[in-house]
Amino acid sequence: MDTAAGQTLYPLHRCKTVHLVRHAQGVHNVAGxxxxxxxxxxxxxxxxxxxxxxxxxxxxxxxxxxxxxxxSIELVVVSPLLRTMQTAVGVFGGEAYTDGIRKLPLMLExxxxxxxxxxxxxNCPPFIAEELCREQLGVxxxxxxxxxxxxxxxxxxxxFSLIENExxxxxxxxxxxxxxxxxxxxxxxLEWLWTRKEKEIAVxxxxxxxxxxxxxxxxxxxxxxxxxxxxxxxxxxxRSIVIIDRGMIGSSESTxxxxxxxxxxxxxxxxxxx
Numbered sequence: 001m002d003t004a005a006g007q008t009l010y011p012l013h014r015c016k017t018v019h020l021v022r023h024a025q026g027v028h029n030v031a032g033x034x035x036x037x038x039x040x041x042x043x044x045x046x047x048x049x050x051x052x053x054x055x056x057x058x059x060x061x062x063x064x065x066x067x068x069x070x071x072s073i074e075l076v077v078v079s080p081l082l083r084t085m086q087t088a089v090g091v092f093g094g095e096a097y098t099d100g101i102r103k104l105p106l107m108l109e110x111x112x113x114x115x116x117x118x119x120x121x122x123n124c125p126p127f128i129a130e131e132l133c134r135e136q137l138g139v140x141x142x143x144x145x146x147x148x149x150x151x152x153x154x155x156x157x158x159x160f161s162l163i164e165n166e167x168x169x170x171x172x173x174x175x176x177x178x179x180x181x182x183x184x185x186x187x188x189x190l191e192w193l194w195t196r197k198e199k200e201i202a203v204x205x206x207x208x209x210x211x212x213x214x215x216x217x218x219x220x221x222x223x224x225x226x227x228x229x230x231x232x233x234x235x236x237x238x239r240s241i242v243i244i245d246r247g248m249i250g251s252s253e254s255t256x257x258x259x260x261x262x263x264x265x266x267x268x269x270x271x272x273x274x
Contacts, residue, residue, distance in 0.1 A: 024053035048112030094120030186213025
């Protein structure tokens with residue numbers, strides 16, 4: 001049977017579902033669309049979402065609730081920049097934070113000039129920041145992060161423990177990260193994702209990071225599928241993919257497989273009995 005152009009089977013425990021999200025519209029996106037040189041302006045340092053961006057967040061939030069993703073996602077991984085964290089907590093966080101709830105909020109009120117209510121961490125997955133999924137580094141101030149202390153004060157329930165440096169030592173003002181280096185960083189990020197115990201993860205990140213990471217994939221697929229994987233993301237777009245451990249790199253064990261023969265008894269296949 002020729003399966004080259006059709007389906008392929010993989011054990012379920014060798015697969016991981018990842019929901020990739022690009023951040024919603026940021027102030028730098030609006031300025032850069034009018035004049036690309038605006039991306040180099042310090043007016044857009046660590047750019048925050050626009051009012052339209054927050055509308056995009058609200059619409060995606062409704063979608064993940066209707067399709068059931070809000071109940072199945074076990075972890076949210078987010079790039080430690082203002083626009084991605086605003087998007088992540090707005091889409092996957094708890095309901096509006098109210099006084100009297102002792103649990104730390106995911107986001108305080110009006111973070112990033114948002115006029116947005118605080119967001120609760122109740123009844124939602126844990127959030128963790130990871131620098132491997134940051135936007136293409138260097139030159140553009142919109143891609144430079146603040147100190148981790150500042151972020152912790154804005155997003156108290158996001159876990160920043162994986163970020164080693166208080167200051168942003170990755171961004172440089174004069175050198176832009178090469179696309180091939182972004183791709184290599186993206187592959188390293190996906191390898192890290194595979195080490196996580198969670199089987200269904202949301203990742204909120206950036207356009208150039210997603211494009212340069214995903215373009216390495218899909219060469220063994222139908223051209224339409226390659227295009228589906230690798231095209232640029234729109235603001236606040238979500239795409240769900242499956243990572244497969246084809247080389248048995250991980251040590252994952254199935255939680256659903258069952259060994260059989262409990263209790264033991266004759267189990268010869270019918271062909272052997274005949």
